[in-house]
Amino acid sequence: MSQLFHYGKEQVGRALVESGWGWLPNLGWALLAAGLIGQTRQLIWAGGVVVACAALGSWLTARGHFHAWGLAATAQLHGAYLAALARRAEASVPDAGTTLQRDLTAIDKGAGFYNVLVPAVLGVGASWVLLAGLSLWQHSLVAILPLGCLAVVAIVLRALARRVSRRDRECMHRFVALGQSFLDTLGGLTMLVSYEAGPLFAQRFASQSERFRHATMRVLQTQLTSLIAINGLVYLTVLLAPLTLRGPLGGRAAAFVTLATLMLNGRQLGYFSHGIKSQRPALRGVFGMLETAPRVEADLPAHPQQLTVRDCAAAYADRSVFKNVSLTLAPGGLTVLCGANGSGKTTLVNLINGSREPARGAILLDGQDLAQFSAKKRASVIGTLGPSPQLFSGTIASNLKLACPDDARRKAFLAKWQLLAFIRDLPAGWNTVIGENGRRLSPGQRQELALAMLLLTDKPVYLLDEITTSVDRRTTKHLLDVVGALSRSHLILWVSHDPLVQAHAAKVYQLGGQLTLKGGR
Numbered sequence: 001m002s003q004l005f006h007y008g009k010e011q012v013g014r015a016l017v018e019s020g021w022g023w024l025p026n027l028g029w030a031l032l033a034a035g036l037i038g039q040t041r042q043l044i045w046a047g048g049v050v051v052a053c054a055a056l057g058s059w060l061t062a063r064g065h066f067h068a069w070g071l072a073a074t075a076q077l078h079g080a081y082l083a084a085l086a087r088r089a090e091a092s093v094p095d096a097g098t099t100l101q102r103d104l105t106a107i108d109k110g111a112g113f114y115n116v117l118v119p120a121v122l123g124v125g126a127s128w129v130l131l132a133g134l135s136l137w138q139h140s141l142v143a144i145l146p147l148g149c150l151a152v153v154a155i156v157l158r159a160l161a162r163r164v165s166r167r168d169r170e171c172m173h174r175f176v177a178l179g180q181s182f183l184d185t186l187g188g189l190t191m192l193v194s195y196e197a198g199p200l201f202a203q204r205f206a207s208q209s210e211r212f213r214h215a216t217m218r219v220l221q222t223q224l225t226s227l228i229a230i231n232g233l234v235y236l237t238v239l240l241a242p243l244t245l246r247g248p249l250g251g252r253a254a255a256f257v258t259l260a261t262l263m264l265n266g267r268q269l270g271y272f273s274h275g276i277k278s279q280r281p282a283l284r285g286v287f288g289m290l291e292t293a294p295r296v297e298a299d300l301p302a303h304p305q306q307l308t309v310r311d312c313a314a315a316y317a318d319r320s321v322f323k324n325v326s327l328t329l330a331p332g333g334l335t336v337l338c339g340a341n342g343s344g345k346t347t348l349v350n351l352i353n354g355s356r357e358p359a360r361g362a363i364l365l366d367g368q369d370l371a372q373f374s375a376k377k378r379a380s381v382i383g384t385l386g387p388s389p390q391l392f393s394g395t396i397a398s399n400l401k402l403a404c405p406d407d408a409r410r411k412a413f414l415a416k417w418q419l420l421a422f423i424r425d426l427p428a429g430w431n432t433v434i435g436e437n438g439r440r441l442s443p444g445q446r447q448e449l450a451l452a453m454l455l456l457t458d459k460p461v462y463l464l465d466e467i468t469t470s471v472d473r474r475t476t477k478h479l480l481d482v483v484g485a486l487s488r489s490h491l492i493l494w495v496s497h498d499p500l501v502q503a504h505a506a507k508v509y510q511l512g513g514q515l516t517l518k519g520g521r
């Protein structure tokens with residue numbers, strides 16, 4: 001939360017003046033009460049003058065710019081956040097923008113930090129000084145009473161805070177479970193119909209919705225309990241105060257009014273701490289974005305000679321996938337990675353291309369740590385293709401053009417490597433319309449087209465993850481010839497269980513907890 005102080009600093013002085021004027025009427029009301037009840041004309045006058053001066057001062061300082069600190073700070077935070085978001089999107093950092101709505105709301109709600117903190121702290125402090133003076137004058141315990149109450153409020157809130165965050169987590173967990181189940185059902189509707197499992201899923205979905213509703217109600221219940229705790233203790237203290245008051249009637253009235261305003265400011269602080277705590281995760285996201293947004297970066301080598309995976313470990317949540325994996329890719333031959341399902345091959349590919357961060361270790365390209373570079377920079381030198389490639393509705397030619405807009409180079413490349421031989425059998429040839437994500441092509445044709453598009457991007461490093469699962473043997477052999485030839489000048493890692501692919505490799509690594517060299521030519 002300390003980062004919040006860095007914004008709108010130039011308005012802090014103004015916020016103090018605003019808050020001071022804001023508190024002054026409390027002194028005026030205390031004097032008025034003392035004067036009216038003690039029937040002292042001078043005090044009535046003094047109170048009236050203070051209230052009038054405070055009102056005039058507030059009007060003069062405010063003049064349409066009330067909450068100057070909050071306004072300045074939130075404007076600066078919005079600006080900094082949106083600029084960082086733009087840099088992340090520009091650098092193709094995954095997830096950029098997905099939390100935009102939540103983060104902007106957090107910044108707006110965070111304005112409470114600027115608008116409430118100073119007035120409430122100043123109000124509590126000033127009221128306390130006044131109260132201490134009054135109780136010295138009257139020999140009463142009225143200054144100690146609120147101390148005890150605030151201590152109890154703090155203890156109660158602390159106890160509730162744990163419960164609140166447990167309930168919040170539970171609610172979020174239920175929400176995620178509900179969302180996942182909804183998306184699964186939506187995606188697999190046809191399969192569910194063929195399994196005749198519709199009613200079962202409907203029942204399961206209904207019970208998950210019910211659990212989510214219960215979790216939400218528990219969150220509301222806990223929030224209500226803490227509000228009752230704060231308010232209950234505040235009003236109880238104000239009600240108990242007359243029992244501790246001694247001395248002249250006017251002094252007692254002044255002490256009572258000051259105590260009431262002190263407790264109201266204290267309650268405001270309690271609400272404030274609640275509000276700011278509930279925004280803490282979102283605000284952390286905002287400051288995380290500001291800290292991690294990519295700065296202007298250096299270029300990565302256009303023709304790297306070595307990619308090194310150095311002592312890398314990978315984990316999901318607290319589950320380790322592998323530890324101490326080291327591997328070097330260099331031009332001069334294909335490197336193949338195999339291993340049992342779930343051993344972490346795709347995870348390793350994702351560490352290299354930057355879509356996941358290693359739990360430990362580093363990935364170096366010609367000695368430069370890739371962690372310093374944005375996803376966009378990494379993607380400019382590392383091309384990745386997985387088993388389910390993404391194609392774009394349009395024709396085969398329009399897709400190829402996306403990967404390489406230069407007509408001459410594209411045609412020369414495809415002719416040189418004799419790629420996409422299946423096009424000869426299509427009546428519309430290159431102008432065949434492939435539909436959304438290439439669904440009018442066969443899975444094998446989709447894979448071939450996606451590989452041709454990847455190779456057309458002409459990156460120095462390629463990561464191929466199970467790209468021939470749907471491709472026939474003859475085409476696989478041909479693709480192996482192409483990739484094998486490219487691996488003389490490029491750094492290529494191919495994840496494959498296929499013995500045919502492994503037979504073409506200069507090095508074959510096996511992953512299974514550790515990475516071991518299994519063979520190669």
Ligand SMILES: Nc1ncnc2c1ncn2[C@@H]1O[C@H](COP(=O)(O)OP(=O)(O)OP(=O)(O)O)[C@@H](O)[C@H]1O
Pocket residue numbers: 316317321339340341342343344345346347348
């Ligand atoms: N997003 C994820 N969240 C949590 N766990 C994951 C996630 N992705 C993968 N895992 C787990 O990490 C382990 C490694 O997965 P990974 O996909 O890297 O294996 P793989 O070797 O590529 O498997 P396959 O041969 O089936 O493609 C698996 O046990 C999997 O359950």
